[in-house]
Amino acid sequence: MKTSKKFVSAVEMIALSFLLIIFLSPFLITILNTFKTTQEFVENPFSWPTRFSFDNYVKAIDKMNFFAGFLNSCFITVVGVVIVILFASMTAYLFARLPWKINKILFFIMTASMAIPFQVVMIPLVTIYGTIGFLDSRGALLFMYLGFGIPLATFTFNGFIKGIPVALEEAASIDGSTRVRTFFQIILPLLKPVLSTVVVLDVLWIWNDYLLPSLVLMSPDLRTLPLSTFNFFSSYSVDFTPLMAGLLLTMLPVLLLYLLLQKYIIKGISIGAVK
Template sequence: MRSKPLLKQLPSLLLYGLLLVFLFPFLLILMNSFKKTQYFVENPLSLPTSLDFSNYVSAFKNMGFMQAFANSMLITVFGVLLILVFSSMTGYLFVRFKWKLNKALFFVMLASMTIPFQVIMIPLVMIYGNMQLLNMKITLLFMYMGFGIPFGVFTFHGFIKGIPYELEESAFIEGSSRARTFFQIVLPLLKPVVVTLLVLDVLWIWNDYLLPSLVLLSPGLKTLPLSTYSFFSSYSVDFSPLMAGLVMTIIPVLLLYLFLQNQIIKGITEGALK
């Protein structure tokens, strides 16, 4: 009889175990951000003896935190907005206009999602380098749009198919234009998927290291992930300030996720139902 309650609690215990596994790297970074690098090297699993914020002060100065934060914020905000606007409009076009060209373009976009970035990054950098278009934020934004819009179109396409066309017909009868109908009637109904894509794209662009490292070459253009590389020298790594810098880099997106988590769950569940 006692084994039955234990069996009922087993799924919960497994979930808590997985939670600890996923949280362990973050807790390890947080703990070591308050220790000296020497103590980190000796025993990275030990708890800090005191809350010493000197690593955070050092990281703030060495990273050029405010400049890097401004660069990351600018690229992330404009990149996400452009992806959401263009992918939602393209998804609407593919659903409402049954052109053969639209079907072909939709499948081309789906096919592009299967190509790993690592396969095309060297040719991409060579082409843009020969055109003297590297080391520019606008180039990075353009690339993020190219890599992010296909997934956005695929997601919006599925949700827009579930919106009754009669709502739009009623608006057309009242004299509303196609653009006004989309932005005032269709887009508000897509709020759950918009919020879900917003968080996913923010996490992707904010934390991205590889693509900015290939495009942004000047120190003044570095994003936060790129600026953390300042703690690496030829023969050593200053681990503790690096950990502090990582914590400061994580905090903005963590706050965004906590603020929008209800909308994210709603978007995921509605997507599953559709």
């Protein structure tokens, strides 16, 4: 029996290792190609570099205007995540605590809206806001992120808030606390596990988003890092290896954040779903 269990464990470990290699291979190949010239990449993208050089990273930083794009991405991501969390948590608290009949209808509509693909609404969205002159600004982009980000965040927060005892709020009310003060001093700190999940998911979404910023931000000085990678494309060619270096630099900050907070993602979703 022990020998059989050891054999099964060994097979599982080999299978998992094989799957890990498969999943990591595109990322590893991309890293490998950042040290090549474009000619070497075109000849054989799977070959080993003739020499390891960081010239592509220097070219990427210069051509992307990396630091300006980094600051734009940081501003839009941080502000976008903060306003989504603030509005979504308050909305979820309203749905969970106030027994209005319309709340059930609004919550259902908000949840159902997550099933609508962005591609369905992007043309009317850009047409309407372009007509009223609301495009080409960070404020317009943040406003749209707020609209598209609230449903999932509200759904996640709502399940968790329902599991918080109402007695805590009643005790605070007896002590003279207002509903707003109770939310920010009692409820919001208790949302820490699910809050980490929403933060990671929204940071990954907003930081890596290309389609929506490409429709809203027209000025070069407003471009985020994903938009800046378009500078490597010309009419007749693509500078592949600096492009890969730029993509790697773009994903590195959010990848580090994900590695630091990954344990909270599944934990927070599971807690919110159960409660």
